[in-house]
Structure formats: structure tokens, C-alpha cells
Amino acid sequence: MTQFDFPRSRDEGAHEEGSGHPRKAVRPSRVTLTFDHPLTPADMERLQRSTDARAAVGVPLGVALALDREHRLGFTKSSDPEVGALLAALAASVPAGGRILETGTGAGVGLAWIVHGLGSRTDAEVLSVELDAARAASVRASGLPPWASVLAGDAVELIGAQGTFDLVFADTPAAKDVGLADVVAALRPGGMLLIDDIADATHPATYTRITTLRERLLGDPRLVVAELACATGMFLATRRRTD
Structure with a gap:
């Protein structure tokens, strides 16, 4: 089974309304795609050509593989x-x-x-x-x-x-x-x-x-x-x- 987590951020604004202090940053939402077999680079390219999957996999292949490793390591602090x-x-x-x-x-x-x-x-x-x-x-x-x-x-x-x-x-x-x-x-x-x-x-x-x-x-x-x-x-x- 292969699983990729793709972060998608939303910018909620830099400051609290009526305040001069920065608003707490909103962490990215995540789109998870799970497959019952390892994905090859060709598989990733086919997914990227799919209209429905384009937004989820709009990251370079090397980054997608690193996000998969992040999931396996249980690491949660990667940059947006x-x-x-x-x-x-x-x-x-x-x-x-x-x-x-x-x-x-x-x-x-x-x-x-x-x-x-x-x-x-x-x-x-x-x-x-x-x-x-x-x-x-x-x-x-x-x-x-x-x-x-x-x-x-x-x-x-x-x-x-x-x-x-x-x-x-x-x-x-x-x-x-x-x-x-x-x-x-x-x-x-x-x-x-x-x-x-x-x-x-x-x-x-x-x-x-x-x-x-x-x-x-x-x-x-x-x-x-x-x-x-x-x-x-x-x-x-x-x-x-x-x-």
C-alpha cells in the first residue's frame, strides 16, 4: 500500500480583526490518496494529467516522495x-x-x-x-x-x-x-x-x-x-x- 499526504494551505489573513497582533496561522488541510501498490514515476505523471487529481498532486515527484516519508516517520513539522x-x-x-x-x-x-x-x-x-x-x-x-x-x-x-x-x-x-x-x-x-x-x-x-x-x-x-x-x-x- 502506498499513501501520499498532500498539504494544501489556506491563507486566513495576517491579523486578527480589530487587532494589531498576527492571527494564528492556519495549518494546511491535507488530501490523502491511498493505493494498494507502490507508485512509479509514470504512475505519478498519469495522476498529474488527471483533472480531478491535479490539485492534490501539484507538487514535484521528489517532494511527493518526501511527503510520503513524512507520513511514515510520523513527522508533522514540514514547511508548507x-x-x-x-x-x-x-x-x-x-x-x-x-x-x-x-x-x-x-x-x-x-x-x-x-x-x-x-x-x-x-x-x-x-x-x-x-x-x-x-x-x-x-x-x-x-x-x-x-x-x-x-x-x-x-x-x-x-x-x-x-x-x-x-x-x-x-x-x-x-x-x-x-x-x-x-x-x-x-x-x-x-x-x-x-x-x-x-x-x-x-x-x-x-x-x-x-x-x-x-x-x-x-x-x-x-x-x-x-x-x-x-x-x-x-x-x-x-x-x-x-x-
Whole structure:
């Protein structure tokens, strides 16, 4: 039996009505398709050509397989498809010889979007760091391109020894907090930083954490920052070429 869960997000708006505070983000609804046999790439292509199934399977094959792995691992914190699509677009823009870092591999959904964005390119390097060794091994065993790797460990502890990057997807709490300075320091001039999950600020502690993150990013003269009010909310920052 093969089962795929395809997330479909709905943007409910960025703020509570009559309030200046962000509204709690609505998590994606899910469409589940269950089959009594393994699906081949040809099977997926046939499903994508089906009008009724198009909305459910409107993700790249590699991402669909990662979503299947997410289901098997019982992992529930993968990024929304809007975040993944933006991540793929940003990955496609890295220059020849570029390097991409993801903190928090999870089930490999974000990594699959990055791989999709790079397509047939072989001139870039992707490093994803996952704290959970079993999850890291599962994603590593899924069959990654030779230029992509998954490292087991604490990204905040390891980032200083990994060099610099053209794109960083900071997808762990520590990378958005105690490790933020190291993340920004790892950005090359012109490098981009993507951070998601910033819209849920209904809990006081969460509100404080997100507000502090916003102030740190906007207050850093090395960065040009955009706040994107879609999916679970994102910060997209670019490091200036002249600090």
C-alpha cells in the first residue's frame, strides 16, 4: 500500500480583526490518496494529467516522495508548499559554484524542494543538517543527488565550521534565536536567508520570540529584509554586498 499526504494551505489573513497582533496561522488541510501498490514515476505523471487529481498532486515527484516519508516517520513539522515553492525558486537563483544550507532536515520535504529548484544543475552544493540521527539517515538513504548531503548534528554548533553560503533556510528554533548571529555570518555577500513559521504569535512567549527575531533582522545593517504574509509567515533577507 502506498499513501501520499498532500498539504494544501489556506491563507486566513495576517491579523486578527480589530487587532494589531498576527492571527494564528492556519495549518494546511491535507488530501490523502491511498493505493494498494507502490507508485512509479509514470504512475505519478498519469495522476498529474488527471483533472480531478491535479490539485492534490501539484507538487514535484521528489517532494511527493518526501511527503510520503513524512507520513511514515510520523513527522508533522514540514514547511508548507508555498514556502517550498519559494525555496525552490531561491535555490534556482544561486550562482554557479553556489552553496545552500538548510538547518533542520526533518523528513526531507524542504530539501526535496531545494533539489527540485536546482533541477539538472551539478554546479551547486546543498548541505542539510538534522539533529535527529535516525531522520537524517532515512533522508540520506532516500537517494540524494551527489551534490546534496545530510549531516547529523546540531546545526548551531556545526555552522561555524561549514563555510559560507548563498542561501540559508533556517528551519530550526535555535537557528532563529541563539544561532541567528552565526547564520547571518555564514551568508555570503548577496546571500539570502529564508525563515518561516513566524505568523503564529498568539501565545505570549511565541509573540516575544517572533518580535525579537523581527527586531534583530530589521536592525541588522548588513541585511535587507522583507516580511511575507503568506503560508505560516516568512522573513526573506539578503545580505548586502557591501556591509
